[in-house]
Amino acid sequence: MADNRLDTQIEKLTQAIKLTQKLRASVTKVFTDLSDGFQAPKGDEKALLNKLQKSLTAVNDNLGDLEKLAPNIHSTTNIPPLLLNSVGLLGLDPATDKSGITTQLHHTHKWTNKVHKLGDYTAQFLGTNQLKRTNQGPAGQAKRLRRPEPTIHRIPENINIQQLVASVDRAYADMSVSLIRPMGNSTVLQITLAKTLKAVIVLRGLLIEYVSIKAYSEDFLTDDGRPDIWSKSKYQVFNKVTDLVTAGTIHFYHPQLPDASLKSFLIWLNNYKTLFSAPCSKCGKYLQGFLPPIWRDTRSSQPLHDGCRQ
Amino acid sequence: MDPSMVQQTFKAAPLTTEFFLQGSVMENSLETLVNRLKGLCDNADYQQESFQDHEMVFHIKNTSVPTPLVFRVRHSLVQTECWSLRYLGHAEVGDKNRPTLVRSYIDCPTSENVAQFIGELGFRMDHEFVVKGFYFHKGRMKITVSKFYKMNQPGNTTNDTIETVCPSYLVELSVVTSSGQEAVGDDMKNFAEQLKPLVTLEKTDHRKIQLAQT
Amino acid sequence: MGVVCVFACPVPEGKSGQQVVDGLQKQVEMMGATKSGNFLVDCETYQSNPQNVTQTPQQCVVNILHNSEHPASCFSVTESGQILVSDLLFEDLMSKLTMAKAGRESFYSQRKGFKIESRGQRYEVGDFIIKIGSVSLASNFRGILIEVEYCPCVILNECWNMMKELLQSMVGNSAETPPPVLKHKPDTVYTPSDTILQYLDHFNNFRKAVSAPPPSR
C-alpha cells in the first residue's frame, strides 16, 4: 500500500522534473534566439515574429503542463516520517545545531571503535589462556587423546573422592570434613572449621558448584528441621565471606588436575579459621567497617580487609 | 516486640493448676487400653509417643514442721538434654460435685545442672525412680500410661538394674491450666467415662493413701 | 548468639550519669549504629533463713536475673557460681520457697532494697550489638554498663582483639583485658549464662561500692 503510493509519487516527480527540463529548454531557446538574433533574411519580420510566437506558445504549453501536474504532487514535508525512516527527521529538524545530535553520533562512533579494539585484545588473550571449563585437548596431541582426559565433571577411576576428603580431614585437626551424597551422584561436603565457621560445598564430579558459609552457631536446617543449604547466614560477615570464597573457587579451578584443585581450595579455606583472630596484614587493624579481615590471599594466605586488597 | 512485653505475657497467665484423675490398668489389658486411647486421642495417625524418664525427688526440711517441701527433678532418658524441675501441690478433693482432683502444678524446664543447683539451695535427695510409658493427648487433655521402676543402684538407670514396683500401669488424665477453669473437669469426666470399664479413672483421696502407707 | 563483653564506663567528676549516657549514645550513633529497641537486665537476691533449712547451716544466697535478650528465660546463680537456666516459671517455684506456711517459717526470703537493674538503649551495627545501660540500685542511679556483643563468633579469645578495638573507642583503657569472669573459659563456646555472670559481677561491685564508701557522684 505504502509502496504503491510511493511508486506513483516517484513517477509523478520524475514526470514533473522532465516537464521542468522541457520548460527550461524552451525558455532558454526563446532567450538565446532573442539574444543571438535571428539569422533570417531581411524584411522577413513576419516570419521572425511567427518563430518567436511559436517558441513562446511552446513555453506557455510547457508551463501549462507543469502546472497541471503540480497539484498532484504532495509537498515533501507532508510525507509521513515513516517513509523516510528516522533519518528523515534529521533533515526536517529546523535547528540541527540545538539537538546536539552530531556530537552524540561522533561519540558513539568513537566508542564503538574502542569496543572493537578491546574485543580484539580479549579474543587474543583468551585464545592463549586455558580458562575454559571444558578441556579440548590440542589437535596435535593425537596420542594422548586415546586415553580419555580426566574431565572435571566425571571423576576418573584413579581418584577416589572419599579418600581425598578423608586425607584432608586427617591432615587438619581443626577442620572436619564429611561427605554426603544426598541424591545419589551429587556430592555435598560439610565442613566445620575449628569453632569459627561451617561450610557446605556442592560438587559436580570434582567441580565446585556452590559454596555456602555460615557461623559456627548456625546450622544448615530449616525451622522444621529439614536440610537447607541455600539460605543465607544471618550475619553480614559470613555473607561476604561466602561471596569471596565463591570467587576463590574460580581461582583454584584447574581442568587437568581436578583433585588438586579441590584439595588446594580446601587448604586455602583452612586459613579462614583465624577469621576473627588475625589482624589485617596491610593496615594492622582488626576491624574495618565493622568487619574483620575477610579475604585470605590466594598465594600468601595473608588476611586482608576487603578494602585493603588493592 | 518489646522484650518486657514478652516477659509480661509469659507472666500474665501462669499455667499452674492441674486438674487430674487417676487409675490403673493391669499388664494384660495394656494393649487394649493403648488401642482404645489411640482411637480416642488426637495423635492417632502418628506412632504412639512413648517416654522414659528418670525422676529424683528432693526434700527440703524445716525444724519447725516435719513435712518437707518436695521438688521433683525429671530427666528424659531418651532426649537426655531435657531436664525439668517440678512442684506438685497437695491434691484437693473438694466437694462431690467437682469432677476432678485439683492441685497446684509447676513444671519448669531447666538446664542440666538443676540437681546440683537445688542441692546448693539446701535440698536433699529422698528417693529416685524410673518411669516408662506412653503419652497421648486430646485437645488440652493429657493422658499418660506409665510403669514405675525401682532403681537398685543409686543413679543407675540402665535396664538391668531396675525392677518394677507393681505389675500394673498407672493411668493419669490431666489438664494443666490457669486456676478457676473448672469447666475442663466435665470434659475430663466425659473422657474418663469412655475408658470404662477398662480403666476406672477417679478422684483418689491422696491423704488416705499417705496415712495408710506411713 | 555470640560473644558478649560487659564493661563499666567511668563517670567523670562533674558530669551527671545522664550526660555520659547521652554522650555515649551520640558517639555510637556517629559510628553508624541504628537503634533497635530497649533492653533490661535485672537482678533480685534471695537469702536462706539458716535456722529453717536444716541441711545447710551456713547462709545461702541466690540471685535471680532476667535478660531481655532472652525474654522467656530466668537465670539463677548461687554464690559458688552454679548457674541454672530455666523457664520463667522458676519464679513460681522460688515463691514456694519464700512462702511461710502452716506454722512453718519460709526457707528463703527476699533481700529488701537489693533489686538492681541495667536499663537502656540497644543498638545494632554490622554484626555487633551495643547496649548502653544505666544501672540503678533500688531506683537510685549507680553507674553505666556497656555491653558489646559480636554475634557471628562463639569463642571469646578469637574475637577479643576485634571487640577490644571497638570497646576502647568507647570506654578507653578499662577494656584492656577480657572481663575477669570469662578468664577461666577463653576457648570454650560462649553461652548466655556467661553474660549473666558478667552482669552479676558488675552488680555485686556496684552494691559493694554502695555499702563501703559513700557513692561518688
Add this chain to the structure above:
Amino acid sequence: MQKEEKQLEHTLESLIQRVQDIKNSIANLLVKLENEYNILQWPSVLDNFALLSGQLNTLGKLLRNEKVPPLRNSILLPIALSGDRDPELEKVTERRVIAFNADVVPHYLRTKPEPEVEERLQPVLNRASSLTPEAAQKQINAMNKMTSNIVDIIKSHQETMEKEANQKSSLSQTSSQADTNTLLSAVLTGKGFKSSGMRRTDMAQQQSNMQAQQQAAQQKQQGNAHGKVQSSIKTNIKQGSSTHPYQRN
C-alpha cells in the same frame, strides 16, 4: 340397588382415605429427603419405607375385601370437558389440575400403562413365557442354595462375634483398686523406691521373681477358664502388697 350404591360410596370414601394417607407419607419422605439430606439417618429412611409398604398393604387388603363391590364392573365416564378453570377441581387436586380439559383427561383416566412402560414390559413377559418350567425350577433352586449359603456365613460370623463379646465381658477384671493405691503411694511418698541394703534387694528380687511366676501361671489359667480369673488375681494382689513389709517406717 340402594344398598349397593351405598356400599360403593362407602368403599370409595375409605379408598380415598387410604390413598390420602399414602400420599401424605410420600410427601413427608420427600420433604425429608430434600431438606435434611445431610443429617438424614438411614434407619429413619427405612422407617418411612416400612410405613409406606404397610399402607400399601392395607390398601390392597381393602380392595380384596369381600364387602367391597367389584369395582372393575363400574364404569367411569367423563361427562363434560371444559377448557375453563374449575375452582372446585383446583381445590380438590391441590392446584395440580386447574381445568378438566382434553389435555389432561387422557392421562388421568388412563387404564393401561404408558406405551414406554408397555414396551419395556413386553420383552420381560416374552422371556418369562419362553422359559420352560423345569429350567425355571432349576434357577430357583440355585438361587435358594446361594441364599442359604450366605445366610449360613452371616450366622457363623454373628456367633463368633457374640462369643468374643461374651469373652470380653468375662474379662472384666482389667484394673484393680489395690494396684492403683500401690502405684499412687509409690509416686507420692516414694514407698517401694527407697532401697535399703543388698540383702533386702535380693529378697525383693526373689519376691519379684515369684511374683512374675505367679503372674505367668495366672495368665495360663486365664487362657483355660475365665471364671477363675478374678479370684486368682485377688490372691496375687494380696501377696504383692505383703511383699514389702520391711519398707514401712
